[in-house]
Amino acid sequence: KIIKFKGQNLPPSPPQLPFLGNLHQLGALPHQSFTKLSKKYGHVMLFKYGRIPFVIINSAEAAKEVLKVHDIDSCSRAQLTGTGKLSYNFVDIAFAPYGDYWRQIRKICVLELFSLKRAQSFRFIREEEVGLLVNSISQSASSGTPVDLSEKIYALTGSIVFRMAFGQIFRGSGLDNHQFEKLVRATESVMGGFTTEECIPYVGWIIDRLNGYHAKLEKTFRDLDAFFQKAIDDHLKPERAMEDQEDIIDVMLKIGKDQTKSGEAQITHDNIKAVLMNIFLGGVDTSSITVIWSMAELARNPRLMKKAQDEVRNCVGKQGRVTEDDLDQLPYVKMIIKETLRLHPPAPLLLARESISHFKVDGYDINPKTLIQVNVWAIGRDPKYWKNPEEFYPERFMDSSIDYKGQNFEFLPFGSGRRVCPGIYLGIRTSELALANLLYCFDWKLPKGMKEEDINMEEGVGVSLNLSKKTALNLVPLNYVP
Numbered sequence: 001k002i003i004k005f006k007g008q009n010l011p012p013s014p015p016q017l018p019f020l021g022n023l024h025q026l027g028a029l030p031h032q033s034f035t036k037l038s039k040k041y042g043h044v045m046l047f048k049y050g051r052i053p054f055v056i057i058n059s060a061e062a063a064k065e066v067l068k069v070h071d072i073d074s075c076s077r078a079q080l081t082g083t084g085k086l087s088y089n090f091v092d093i094a095f096a097p098y099g100d101y102w103r104q105i106r107k108i109c110v111l112e113l114f115s116l117k118r119a120q121s122f123r124f125i126r127e128e129e130v131g132l133l134v135n136s137i138s139q140s141a142s143s144g145t146p147v148d149l150s151e152k153i154y155a156l157t158g159s160i161v162f163r164m165a166f167g168q169i170f171r172g173s174g175l176d177n178h179q180f181e182k183l184v185r186a187t188e189s190v191m192g193g194f195t196t197e198e199c200i201p202y203v204g205w206i207i208d209r210l211n212g213y214h215a216k217l218e219k220t221f222r223d224l225d226a227f228f229q230k231a232i233d234d235h236l237k238p239e240r241a242m243e244d245q246e247d248i249i250d251v252m253l254k255i256g257k258d259q260t261k262s263g264e265a266q267i268t269h270d271n272i273k274a275v276l277m278n279i280f281l282g283g284v285d286t287s288s289i290t291v292i293w294s295m296a297e298l299a300r301n302p303r304l305m306k307k308a309q310d311e312v313r314n315c316v317g318k319q320g321r322v323t324e325d326d327l328d329q330l331p332y333v334k335m336i337i338k339e340t341l342r343l344h345p346p347a348p349l350l351l352a353r354e355s356i357s358h359f360k361v362d363g364y365d366i367n368p369k370t371l372i373q374v375n376v377w378a379i380g381r382d383p384k385y386w387k388n389p390e391e392f393y394p395e396r397f398m399d400s401s402i403d404y405k406g407q408n409f410e411f412l413p414f415g416s417g418r419r420v421c422p423g424i425y426l427g428i429r430t431s432e433l434a435l436a437n438l439l440y441c442f443d444w445k446l447p448k449g450m451k452e453e454d455i456n457m458e459e460g461v462g463v464s465l466n467l468s469k470k471t472a473l474n475l476v477p478l479n480y481v482p
């Protein structure tokens with residue numbers, strides 16, 4: 001039973017089953033189930049995942065109350081088995097509960113790792129890796145065969161984050177980014193959600209043992225830890241100092257060393273590993289999903305594709321590649337990325353927050369230790385805020401001040417408030433640069449016999465719980481000669 005204190009007005013709940021609570025109503029795509037249920041139960045709903053109380057927010061007004069008015073009351077995270085293990089007992093940013101530790105690490109990372117200056121220092125990595133992607137697609141373009149864009153784009157964002165984090169050290173050492181990609185996938189699958197025991201005590205413990213969850217979690221942790229440790233050890237070798245380009249491990253080791261000198265709280269190796277884990281889980285899939293959905297939407301809509309290509313080609317001329325200097329002259333490309341994030345937010349329910357103290361939303365009581373999810377997918381498609389919401393129409397952002405930085409509550413792909421994504425600039429830059437180059441360098445045709453309306457736009461929630469396109473996007477590239 002949901003605990004209700006005397007006189008409280010709790011949000012409405014759909015009927016619950018014993019032990020399971022509302023688990024049976026979530027379906028494979030919970031954000032869609034919540035959207036349907038909110039038509040009946042309202043914009044603020046209370047659910048139970050087994051024994052865990054969950055509030056789902058489905059309107060911009062209620063989202064503002066949670067993320068802005070009551071940001072401080074609601075900005076913690078639940079301490080779960082999977083996230084605890086892989087975050088070295090919550091010494092990361094994304095899963096650390098609210099408190100002094102989180103404030104400190106978030107501040108350090110925002111100033112040192114996610115600053116504009118740092119993000120710009122990685123510009124050459126983004127440009128080089130996008131160049132390699134274009135070269136590899138060019139080969140298919142000369143043979144007229146379809147390319148699996150989903151796979152190529154995931155490999156691109158994976159390589160970019162890999163090089164930002166580790167530098168070049170693994171090149172040729174046998175430990176490469178493709179091997180690491182597999183490890184990231186395995187991590188995502190055990191990180192995902194709750195263990196059965198967290199939802200259903202006692203019985204759940206047996207289920208977790210039988211299905212091997214704990215063994216898989218331990219193995220993934222060991223593999224990931226060994227990889228990170230090797231990367232750190234390599235960075236500590238004296239010859240490393242010769243390399244001029246600082247990567248994320250260099251920066252964090254340096255902060256740790258400076259702090260030891262000044263006697264402040266230290267950044268330990270566990271901190272570094274936990275933050276690296278966040279950067280991989282937060283940065284790879286999200287950016288690649290954005291580019292894949294953008295390309296799928298444009299392939300379905302040749303008018304928009306042509307308009308975008310004209311913009312990029314007119315701006316870039318015969319230069320051969322789009323560089324980051326060009327991006328500010330590409331307003332339509334920017335609008336396409338925004339429109340993609342409105343219809344296909346990679347994290348449709350953000351990352352669950354946990355309430356710290358009691359507060360009210362829309363007149364309903366929210367008790368401490370309640371998990372809160374904001375359904376930004378539903379809000380981005382709500383006709384109350386968006387005209388023809390189901391239509392992919394980038395022009396809606398023309399002459400509009402609405403952006404994704406967390407101040408417009410009808411559009412929150414990166415969240416808002418204290419926990420807002422610190423990687424916005426990195427994610428957007430990577431997505432815009434990749435998309436602009438795909439539009440500039442190639443014309444895109446559908447595989448033989450396929451029509452625009454045949455492109456499968458179904459959503460799938462992959463192992464990472466991010467909202468991806470269910471099936472791979474295959475398109476035929478033709479080389480464009482400027």
Ligand code: HEM
Pocket residue numbers: 093094095106278279282283284286287290345346347350351352413414415416418419420421422423424426427428431
């Ligand atoms: C299109 C790309 C991206 C999207 C859509 C995205 C989305 C999000 C969302 C929705 C959250 C949760 C916000 C909340 O709890 O309210 C988040 C948190 C986070 N993201 Fe991103 N993200 C992207 C790219 C990145 C990149 C490139 C990085 C790092 C390199 C990154 C690192 C993080 C971290 C560390 C957090 C946790 C922040 C905290 O809890 O304090 N993200 N992101």
